[in-house]
Amino acid sequence: MLFERVYEEGLAQASYFIGCQREGKAIVVDARRDIQTYVDLAAKNNMDIIAVTETHIHADYLSGTRELAAATGAEIFLSGEGGPDWQYGFAGTTLMHDSTIKLGNITITAKHTPGHTPEHLSFLISDGAVSRDPGFMLSGDFVFVGDVGRPDLLDEAAGGIDTRFAGAKQLFQSLKEQFLTLPDHIQVYPGHGAGSPCGKSLGAIPSTTVGYEKATAWWAPYLQNNDEEGFVAELLAGQPDAHAYFARMKKQNKQGPAVLGALSPVEELSAEQVVDKLGLKAAVFVDTREQNEVHRATVVGALNIPRGAKASNFAAWVIDPEKDNTDLIVLAPNAAAAEEFRAALMRTGIDSVRYFTTSIDGLPTFAPALISPAELTSTSYDALVDIRGKSEFAAGTIPGAQQLSGGSAMWRLDELPTSGTLVTFCQSGARNTVVANALRRAGFEVIELEGSYAAWESFSRQSPKLAVTGR
Template sequence: MTIEQFYDKGLAHASYAILSEGRMALVDPARDPQPYYDFAREHQAEIVAVFETHPHADFVSSHLEIARTTGATIYVSQLLGADYEHTAFDNGDEVKLGKVTLQAINTPGHSPDSVTILLLDENGKQHAAFTGDSLFVGDVGRPDLREKVGNLQAKREELARQMYETTNNVFKQLNNDVLVYPAHGAGSLCGKSLSSDTFSTIGRELETNYALQDMSESDFIKTLLEDQPFIPKYFGHDVLLNKAGAGNFAESIQAVPRLSPDSALETGVLIVDTRPQAQYKKGHLPNSINLQEGGKFETWLGSIVGPDELFYLIAENEQVLNSVIRKAAKIGYEQNIKGALLTPPVLPASSHTTDIDAFRSDPDAYTIVDIRNTGEVKAGSMFENALAIPLPELRERKNEIPQDKPIMVHCAGGYRSAAGQSILEGDFKTAVYDLSDAITTFAIRTH
């Protein structure tokens, strides 16, 4: 038996291949199926099963593409109401894979249709649990993503109550040496305090995971619901897309229109400019947002841009352009790209250059906009009287910002503030500045 973890750092997403006797099963595969095909070929294995622990909110799965390509059976909970051909996989159901057995355990809480896959070895002993978004290393899945989307919808309090039952009646009952293989690690927005470790054991989680400690149901619900991170705009869209099954990855990418740099772009359509902020500030197109290519590009794209919104995509070279198109496809946004192009020759707009010394000497002369997440602001602020508007809400709430003074935008390190400045400067008459990475030289004031 072999278990292989595939980890996507950008989305902090873990998927798995389970191999026994030349037969291979996949759990929660990413949008690009090629790594799984390569692994199967390397091990001369046949992909016979694809398991979805639930309809994912934060990435698009390739389960349907893999099934169509290989003939593998898709296994999901019947509660999911999947639109594609599948086999129901719920409490007590088992799938034989070579010498091992994969057993279904319904584990609602993150979603009503979540399933954990318990791997039994050739002797029937509990070996590993593929927990999806139900149990993470150091956390459990947030319960507030299925209030308005999916085949089954549930209020956050109801799902938190279900998670309490799941932790006590399922996870605490597994053997201590059972390996825990979750679908996410630190950086995922599917929980609030995930560890950077990508696997664990039940015994370790019983000792260190706050959600597996003994507490009353009411205390558990209160603890689980508080301080959850923001919900990106694309999450509900991806739940529905995964319920239906996405189109083939390579074909979807190839369908993105490629434009020449001097193409005339349609007025009023948003432009996502992925160039480094120094280049963007020197010159860019109006109605553009500077969302730099980086480790979390896809998350911020889906947090700032709505799932029904078309946009142009600009990059500094072909390598970056190909990369950001692929990342957009990972969250199902490739169909939103009206055109992808390299840097246009004429860039009529530019950004104001920040005088750090002038700001440092008199910060009260500026309206300071803190675009960090709510939890970050709650933990401490850099400036008194700063107006806090999280970046994912900035486009919708920019009218709350007074324009009687110059505006200074800041985040925690500079990546988000570059996007924030670009969102505001096109519409504001007053000057908009970006504190950028100079923010790291200011002390946090705890509340």
Template sequence: MILKQYYLGCLSHGSYLIGDEKSGQAVVVDPRRDIDEYIADAEANNLSITGVINTHFHADFVAGHLELAAATGAWIGYGRRAETEYEIRTFGHGETISLGGVELEILETPGHTWESVSVLVREQPGASPDAVLTGDALFIGDVGRPDLAAAVGADPDELARALYSSIHDVLMKLPDDVRVLPAHGAGSACGKNLSDELESTIGAQRMMNLSVQPMGEDEFVAMIRSGQPAIPEYFAVDAVLNRQDRPLIVDGGNLRALTVREMQDAAARGARILDTRSPEDFAEGHLAGTLNVGIDGRFAETAGMVVGADEEIVIIADPGREEEAAMRLGRIGFDRVVGYLNTPARAFAELGDIVQRGERVDVETFDKERRDNDTTVLDVRNPGEIEDGAVPGSLRIPLAELARRHDEVPTNRPVLVHCAGGWRSSVGASTLRALGHTNVRDLAGGYSAWAAAHEPSNA
């Protein structure tokens, strides 16, 4: 048996290739849209990808089932409650899929969504299970959140109660030595306490995962309904796209270089200019009105918080990283990238009045201005992060909600934006400027730097 995990850190996304070396058959579970790695590994192991299984309709990325089916002729499988515009196979609880000797058993585990399933993997029929691919039902350290499917009409409380049963009556009934392989890890907005470990066992989760401990259903529902990260608006779009017979991902090699004039024309018709350089480089000089989402971070997910899914996008990137940026946007279904600015960052100084500087302040300046001036401190962290501490008197709007709630930020006074470490604050500050706020700066080092400076030994 071949069982390989592919982990994409920027989306905290785990996908899997399961194959039988003797029969040469394989399936891919929860694939991303850029599928070359799956195909290359299958070929290297003399495997043919005959099926693709999605454990549920993902909301945080667009899955690559259509791309894999087009490239390999594989069937596409879901739990029995799934309905799609494209042809699928559906599987009920206890149904098996034979890859030759290797056997997959479908476990219905609704709760994150109604159609959610987990995939139990055995090296041969009748053997003790080796692993369970739990999708977004059971994570390492937590369980899936039940409120994302509200975007397609599901009731979060009903889903939470279904998840209680899925955890306690299905997954926690498995043997302790079964490996747990989830669809997401730390940083994902699909849960709140996810571990940075990439695999675990049922026994380890039984001991260490607070969300699977014995408790009543009402207690479980209250626990998983509270403290969840803010939901990026593109999640609702992707949850629908994964049901649709949508276009395949665009080849990044076709990305077009634009002149400054062409970029300005695109902006005039409503395109978003997305500067993917670091917050530090962005602050040194950038085109007025651009959004800063650094590519060396949770790039696609964060871009999806501040750019509309229906907007055209022009990319500004360090030379050689334009296609990477476009491909990563494509992973969340943002395919309307019209090109990239064919002007290196070092030439910005020659572009005159369309260039502006951002201003990042240190902790000392931050404290002085928030105390001495009529200044708004804006905290763009998630609710769970704020539980660990916050700057007194700060206005709190999660970054994922800032674009639609920016009118809550006063426009008649300076604004100082901060996050945890100084990356998201640049996104938030640039978003406010693009939306018409004029006097906006952000805190270098974020709350971590501020809290360190205010420890008792440093006071």
């Protein structure tokens, strides 16, 4: 058996390529939308991808199931569990509890493990060349390393009302019936790692075992004592902020993401061509540099989405393609970097990267307004906005600040003053620059706190009588 984990750091998301070497057949589970990695793995190992499936209707990224099936001719397998409200809106072979998929020696058995979502499946994998018994579990968002999937996202991101309590109880039963009954040796490969908002304390290592989770996970004593009430209370407490774009992901993944097919190359533009498109409002400029470079100078009206691991996530914070699908011009050192950036944005359903340019020379620029912690104490402003998560905010913030999580800020603009000056900050500044530039583009006057909360903390320790004033 060939077993490959494909990991996307920014979304902390894992997909899996599993193949039977004897017959040259493979399946991909929880594929992301830029599918070339899986196509390359199949070619490298002389395999055909004949099946694609997913553990559940995802909220944090756009599924590549349909894209990969269209490119390879693979059969789609989808959960039929969860009731009529949780059926997919596109065609596929239905998987129910104990349904199987065969790939030569390999048997993949679906197990209904509701809680995170009602239709959720986990997959037990048996390598018949070694044993008839399962040796691996793809747990999706059911069991993570050291944690379990949060059941409140349907309330936070899909418009549910108090579904979290029923979901938490379902999760308790799923653990009791579908996890604790498994042999300790089974290796568990979850759908997410540390940094994912799909749980509150996910481990950073790629896998675990059933036995290790039984012995060490926070939830294990509640199961051992059959304490469902205590489990529910602990599970629901302190979950991280849900990003606003999750609602769009849920809807698109249920209906079926658009199939893009072969993509045209990202076109390079000269400075003059960029100026023309921006002047005609035919495109939006995306500055992909890190915060210090952006603070020196960026393009007027530009968004800031730094290239790198967080690009797919940050892009979905500040771009809603359902409301604005204007072409994007990205700043990139070369065509390869522009293509990589486009692939990252596709993972959260932003398909409008059409152009790139290699420099901001010759473009209309400005230097974003900054304020130091010392200046903040004697400056008037209309709102002080902490764009960190609610748990960070609860642990300590600048007096007078309001919390407006970066992942939902652009969907909560009605909570900000309609005129006047905003001072914004995060922990170190990277998130803040992303949100601040989006707010400027939306028409707000924004000053960024230089060094953000970390700098303010350092300054306040040296100034015990520090007072922060605001209007």
